[in-house]
Amino acid sequence: MIATPFTRQVGVEVPIICGAMYPCSNPELVAAVSEAGGIGVVQPMAMVYVHGHEFRAGLRRIRSLTAKPIGMNAIVERSQKVYRERMARWVDTALEEGVRFFVTSLGNPRWIVERVAAVGGVVYHDVTERKWALKAMDAGVHGLIAVNSRAGGHAGPKPPEALLEELGDLGVPLVCAGGIGDAEDFVRALRMGYAAVQMGTRFIATPECRVHPDYKRAILAATANDIVLTEKVTGVPLAVIRTPYIERVGTKAGGLARRMLRGRRTKHWMRLLYALQSARALKRSSLDGSAYRDYFQAGKSVDGIDEILPAGEIVRRFAAAEGLSLIDI
Numbered sequence: 001m002i003a004t005p006f007t008r009q010v011g012v013e014v015p016i017i018c019g020a021m022y023p024c025s026n027p028e029l030v031a032a033v034s035e036a037g038g039i040g041v042v043q044p045m046a047m048v049y050v051h052g053h054e055f056r057a058g059l060r061r062i063r064s065l066t067a068k069p070i071g072m073n074a075i076v077e078r079s080q081k082v083y084r085e086r087m088a089r090w091v092d093t094a095l096e097e098g099v100r101f102f103v104t105s106l107g108n109p110r111w112i113v114e115r116v117a118a119v120g121g122v123v124y125h126d127v128t129e130r131k132w133a134l135k136a137m138d139a140g141v142h143g144l145i146a147v148n149s150r151a152g153g154h155a156g157p158k159p160p161e162a163l164l165e166e167l168g169d170l171g172v173p174l175v176c177a178g179g180i181g182d183a184e185d186f187v188r189a190l191r192m193g194y195a196a197v198q199m200g201t202r203f204i205a206t207p208e209c210r211v212h213p214d215y216k217r218a219i220l221a222a223t224a225n226d227i228v229l230t231e232k233v234t235g236v237p238l239a240v241i242r243t244p245y246i247e248r249v250g251t252k253a254g255g256l257a258r259r260m261l262r263g264r265r266t267k268h269w270m271r272l273l274y275a276l277q278s279a280r281a282l283k284r285s286s287l288d289g290s291a292y293r294d295y296f297q298a299g300k301s302v303d304g305i306d307e308i309l310p311a312g313e314i315v316r317r318f319a320a321a322e323g324l325s326l327i328d329i
Contacts, residue, residue, distance in 0.1 A: 001037075002319060005173040006196035009122055009142060010101050011069050013037035014319045015196035016186070017145075017175060018203045018311070020073030020103060021153070021297070023050040027058050029208040029311055031065035036312035037319060041071035041103055044090045051210070055090055059097045072099050076107035095119060103145060110139035117142075124175065128156030130166050143173040145198055151178025152201045152299030155229065155239045164192055181304025183321035190324070201298045206311045215296050216308060218243075224300035241296040 001013045016038035018030065023046045030040030040062075047058040062070055072094045074087055091102070091112060100121035104112055113123045117140065124143040125136035133144055146167055148160040156163065160176050167174055173195035180186055180197045189197050204211060205219045222241050229237035230246060240246060309317075 002190075002324060004190070004195040006143065006175065009173060010039060012039045014315055015190070016315055016318060017041060017071070017103075017196060017198040019177065019198045019200040020046075020071075021200050021204070022046045024200070024204050024209055024211055026051045026208075026210045027053065027061045028065065028210070029203060029206065030070055031062045032206070032208045032311035033203065033315060034062075034068045034070050035066035036315035037068075038315045039069055039071050039101060041073050041101075042094070042099075043073050044087070056093050056097060059094065059099070063097070069101060070099060071101035071103055073103045073105065074109070074112050075105045076109050076112065091115060095121070104136075104141070108139055109136060109141060113140040124173075126177070127167070129158065129163075133167050133170060137170060137172070141172070143175065143195070144170070145175045145177050146194070148176065148178040150224075150300040152227075152239045152301070153297050155237065155299065160189065160194075161192065164194065168193060178299055179301050181301030183318045185301065185304055186318045187321050187323045199301070201301045202305055202314060203311055204298070205305050205308050206314065207308065208311045218296045219298055219302055219305055220307070222298060222302040224303045227298060227300050227302065230295070238295075239297065239299055241298050241302075243296065246295070 002015055004015045006015045007013065014037040016033070018033035018038060018040040020041040020043035022043050025041070025043035025046045027047065030042055033040035042059070044055060047053050048055055053061060074091055076087070095115065100119070102112060102116050102121065102123045103126065104123055105126040109123060109125050116123050122142045124145050125141045126145045126147055127133040127136060128147050136144060144167060146160070146163045147154070147156040148163050149155055149158055150160065155178060158166070160179060164174060175196045175198050176189040176194040177198040180189060180199045181202050186197055201219060203209060205216050218241050226242045227239050228242045228246065230240055231237055
């Protein structure tokens with residue numbers, strides 16, 4: 001057991017989060033990380049629309065594999081009423097099924113904090129800079145996921161050291177999200193002063209993650225220099241592995257799209273359009289294999305990933321890393 005403010009607050013043994021990933025967060029992966037002492041986080045869209053589980057049934061599938069804490073990711077984008085209502089139902093269902101750790105993204109998480117805190121739960125919010133952290137703190141969150149420039153998916157603009165310095169005085173546990181690919185990276189993050197790490201790319205390269213072998217092979221073959229940011233998936237920069245397809249289509253949104261993404265009233269609709277267009281491509285490339293086509297999300301932690309390992313083995317190896325006993329958190 002590694003005691004940090006995060007492990008004490010969330011009730012886990014090892015300060016490792018398996019970050020929520022569309023489309024990669026299947027129930028077996030979430031459960032394996034939690035069972036080993038970390039905490040796996042459910043991504044509802046992946047659970048329901050990719051892996052085919054009714055949401056409550058998916059949570060119970062995880063519970064059949066582990067009795068240890070699990071989390072849920074709630075994206076609180078405010079533009080679409082239907083989506084907001086669906087997310088509210090998922091949050092309520094998760095609470096009914098005993099989930100007490102939530103990671104929120106985008107928007108104002110206050111309504112989730114109110115529901116979760118009322119039953120003794122904990123909410124952490126994704127942030128990339130101080131201004132968003134302060135808004136999340138005003139909403140009452142219990143901790144912050146500090147998404148740095150080495151992260152996969154929607155990466156932040158700043159390296160982990162700078163982000164820690166920027167957020168370190170806010171008085172809540174900070175989680176290092178991005179660039180953690182091996183045990184040495186894990187120890188380094190804790191030594192800097194982070195209370196936990198969040199990993200996504202490392203857990204894709206596991207037997208439990210039900211993505212196509214092409215995706216896993218791409219992660220093993222890639223280096224940090226192969227990670228590029230593209231605007232063409234969600235409308236905001238997304239970290240993916242450079243492939244011939246990415247090189248062919250480019251990484252910048254077109255002129256009209258860029259103007260709409262900058263507009264206060266049009267940016268939400270443009271992001272929705274991108275999301276609808278990209279969801280099918282992300283699902284196909286991740287689950288069905290794509291060879292040279294489409295998108296493989298990944299972060300610069302690929303530098304430390306050179307083999308497929310069981311998710312539980314990764315957690316145990318990190319927990320046993322040399323140098324952890326010298327860290328006072």
